[in-house]
Amino acid sequence: MSDKPKNTEKAEPRRLSVFKTYKLYVGGKFPRSESGRVYEVTDPKGNWLANAPLSSRKDARDAVVAARKAFGAWSGATAYNRGQVLYRVAEMLEGRKEQFVHEVADAEGLSKPKATAQVDAAIDRWVWYAGWTDKIAQVVGGGNPVAGPFFNLSSPEPTGVVAVLAPQESSFLGLVSVIAPVIATGNTAVVIASERSPLPALSLGEVLATSDVPGGVVNVLSGRTAEIAAPLAAHQDVNAIDLAGADDVLAKELEIAAADNLKRVLRPQPVDNADGVDWFATPGIERMTAFLETKTVWHPTGSLGASGSSY
Amino acid sequence: MPIHAPASHALTDVTASDSTLRRFLHGLPGVDAVGLEARAASLGTRSIKTTAKAYAIDLAISMVDLTTLEGADTPGKVRALGAKAVRPDPTDRTTPSTAAVCVYPDMVAVAKEAVAGSDVKVASVATAFPAGRAALGVKLADVRDAVAAGADEVDMVIDRGAFLAGDYMKVYDEIVAVKEACGTSSRLKVIFETGELSTYDNIRRASWLGMLAGADFIKTSTGKVAVNATPANTLLMLEAVRDFRAQTGVQVGVKPAGGIRTSKDAVKFLVLVNETVGEDWLDNHWFRFGASSLLNDLLMQRQKLATGRYSGPDYVTVD
Numbered sequence: 001m002s003d004k005p006k007n008t009e010k011a012e013p014r015r016l017s018v019f020k021t022y023k024l025y026v027g028g029k030f031p032r033s034e035s036g037r038v039y040e041v042t043d044p045k046g047n048w049l050a051n052a053p054l055s056s057r058k059d060a061r062d063a064v065v066a067a068r069k070a071f072g073a074w075s076g077a078t079a080y081n082r083g084q085v086l087y088r089v090a091e092m093l094e095g096r097k098e099q100f101v102h103e104v105a106d107a108e109g110l111s112k113p114k115a116t117a118q119v120d121a122a123i124d125r126w127v128w129y130a131g132w133t134d135k136i137a138q139v140v141g142g143g144n145p146v147a148g149p150f151f152n153l154s155s156p157e158p159t160g161v162v163a164v165l166a167p168q169e170s171s172f173l174g175l176v177s178v179i180a181p182v183i184a185t186g187n188t189a190v191v192i193a194s195e196r197s198p199l200p201a202l203s204l205g206e207v208l209a210t211s212d213v214p215g216g217v218v219n220v221l222s223g224r225t226a227e228i229a230a231p232l233a234a235h236q237d238v239n240a241i242d243l244a245g246a247d248d249v250l251a252k253e254l255e256i257a258a259a260d261n262l263k264r265v266l267r268p269q270p271v272d273n274a275d276g277v278d279w280f281a282t283p284g285i286e287r288m289t290a291f292l293e294t295k296t297v298w299h300p301t302g303s304l305g306a307s308g309s310s311y
Numbered sequence: 312m313p314i315h316a317p318a319s320h321a322l323t324d325v326t327a328s329d330s331t332l333r334r335f336l337h338g339l340p341g342v343d344a345v346g347l348e349a350r351a352a353s354l355g356t357r358s359i360k361t362t363a364k365a366y367a368i369d370l371a372i373s374m375v376d377l378t379t380l381e382g383a384d385t386p387g388k389v390r391a392l393g394a395k396a397v398r399p400d401p402t403d404r405t406t407p408s409t410a411a412v413c414v415y416p417d418m419v420a421v422a423k424e425a426v427a428g429s430d431v432k433v434a435s436v437a438t439a440f441p442a443g444r445a446a447l448g449v450k451l452a453d454v455r456d457a458v459a460a461g462a463d464e465v466d467m468v469i470d471r472g473a474f475l476a477g478d479y480m481k482v483y484d485e486i487v488a489v490k491e492a493c494g495t496s497s498r499l500k501v502i503f504e505t506g507e508l509s510t511y512d513n514i515r516r517a518s519w520l521g522m523l524a525g526a527d528f529i530k531t532s533t534g535k536v537a538v539n540a541t542p543a544n545t546l547l548m549l550e551a552v553r554d555f556r557a558q559t560g561v562q563v564g565v566k567p568a569g570g571i572r573t574s575k576d577a578v579k580f581l582v583l584v585n586e587t588v589g590e591d592w593l594d595n596h597w598f599r600f601g602a603s604s605l606l607n608d609l610l611m612q613r614q615k616l617a618t619g620r621y622s623g624p625d626y627v628t629v630d
Contacts, residue, residue, distance in 0.1 A: 061621050068623070236614075237623020260620065 022052045025205025027066030028215015034058045041199055044109035052198045055223035057231040063219035064237055067161040067188040070216030075158045075186035079134035085212045086130035086184060092211040093123045100200060107171045107197035121280055122176040129180035136185060136288055151299040156292040158186035159264055160239030163232040165225060167244050171197035173279045178244050181287035183217055190219045192229060198222035226250055233257035240264035240291050266290040326523055329480040336479055342511035351542035354586055355579040368613050369407050371577040372399060374595045376434055378413040378603050386421045389414055393425025395628055400610050410595040416453055419460035434464035441533035443468035447485060454492040465493050466500040471507045479520055486524035500528035500566055506538030514544055518551035528564040539569025542579060549587040568601025574612040577605060
């Protein structure tokens with residue numbers, strides 16, 4: 001190295017930069033894209049931030065396999081346990097807040113206080129959904145009054161593997177707001193990160209990997225949303241799709257493809273102001289109920305009273 | 312005295328006595344393990360796409376020995392398996408049948424009935440499968456039972472204990488005796504349980520031993536141990552059948568079994584076959600896959616090629 005440090009008073013050796021290689025998060029592991037492709041991620045001003053994997057449809061397929069494999073254990077875990085795991089995610093995020101504030105500020109061109117507000121809200125959102133895991137069944141399920149000698153009980157059950165198109169603008173708060181409700185109820189998710197700012201999503205994978213979320217429950221892909229979403233929407237082993245990050249044209253295309261195996265489809269939230277969707281607002285339970293199936297059980301009550309049968 | 316029956320070929324002298332057999336098997340060239348694994352791995356990198364892939368998938372389906380070898384096998388399960396073997400994908404009649412169903416001897420009759428009227432064969436494991444630890448008389452009775460019940464093919468296990476102890480003649484005589492019990496109607500597959508043979512040299516010796524004794528097929532494993540069929544040990548056996556035909560003119564089939572679960576793996580094995588022994592073996596008379604879950608993956612890949620959409624386990628049977 002010929003260019004020695006010019007400031008001879010501080011003669012510390014210059015360190016080489018250690019850049020982070022952003023990778024996908026699939027099945028609890030951090031693979032590169034099967035295609036070997038990457039694309040440049042820049043901040044809103046066009047400054048290079050990092051290279052992110054440019055996922056192919058085969059990455060999407062692998063992610064679905066991982067999500068399907070994880071579904072049995074995750075949906076079978078007790079709601080209480082899922083709540084603990086989701087709370088653990090919030091704990092781990094709290095510890096790595098600095099990193100996320102930095103990444104969100106870079107990705108969305110926000111000041112530090114604004115980025116901090118986004119990350120705080122995202123952490124609180126995990127806690128909020130963590131509380132819901134064992135309460136949602138009481139709100140949307142329960143005993144039904146029927147005109148017959150039966151107990152009639154409805155209980156909500158997770159629908160299965162959900163493909164999630166994360167919001168394009170809100171790279172972290174929006175992302176958390178669509179992932180948490182999907183997995184809170186026991187679904188597993190294949191998430192396509194924001195195309196322009198995928199870095200917070202890829203880093204979230206690292207948090208999930210270290211916070212008791214079983215591998216495969218959340219799988220994060222980065223790349224061209226339209227390219228990855230098309231095979232997911234047509235995939236026969238995906239049970240639902242959340243179109244939060246799709247524009248009108250893409251959303252329509254995907255909805256048609258999704259109809260083939262009667263996927264549940266959650267359309268993009270209508271936008272009523274210029275700033276786009278307000279992800280700070282308290283979400284309500286719609287994002288959870290969108291991916292629940294209601295199972296109803298009829299059970300004879302035993303004595304039939306007047307008829308005298310003991311059946 | 313031992314039986315020493317089949318040996319009408321160029322290698323007749325080899326099986327004349329214990330010492331000639333030992334000298335022959337130990338005189339086989341040693342296996343270059345690094346070279347073998349590198350060759351198998353490099354052939355596994357071939358990219359098989361579009362029409363070639365469609366051909367490979369159909370060929371692989373037609374080579375599957377659809378297998379159920381559980382203590383919990385019921386007649387109902389075997390019937391379901393038979394129905395699936397005959398028509399693997401009921402929604403697509405162009406799907407070929409599998410080669411055979413493979414069951415325990417007591418289920419042969421049920422399986423035979425289930426595949427009646429089709430080309431699907433019934434294979435039965437025998438000879439105290441999977442351990443093979445029984446007296447020869449018991450093993451032979453096991454084989455005769457299976458053959459009497461109508462098994463078209465018999466999958467026997469060799470006595471690994473005797474093989475590893477160096478008692479090659481005992482292993483040889485057993486195979487000859489089982490072959491005789493199979494008669495002319497049933498083809499004999501000889502299972503070496505390569506995962507228990509420890510070395511590639513042993514696998515090469517076992518392959519030659521099996522072929523000298525009259526095996527119609529040589530088969531890697533039972534599927535009941537940790538290491539089953541691998542590309543490397545299958546490549547080694549393919550080289551053995553190639554060399555055996557070159558020396559004797561007798562063609563022997565190969566059946567990797569256990570651990571092959573994805574279409575991608577199956578296609579890699581087909582590449583091995585084509586590149587090692589050529590098209591003569593690319594037929595279910597000469598090459599088989601011993602598998603159960605592989606078929607579902609092949610069917611899902613086939614549906615993907617037909618429709619352009621990825622399929623899922625909801626669209627194939629649970630077995």
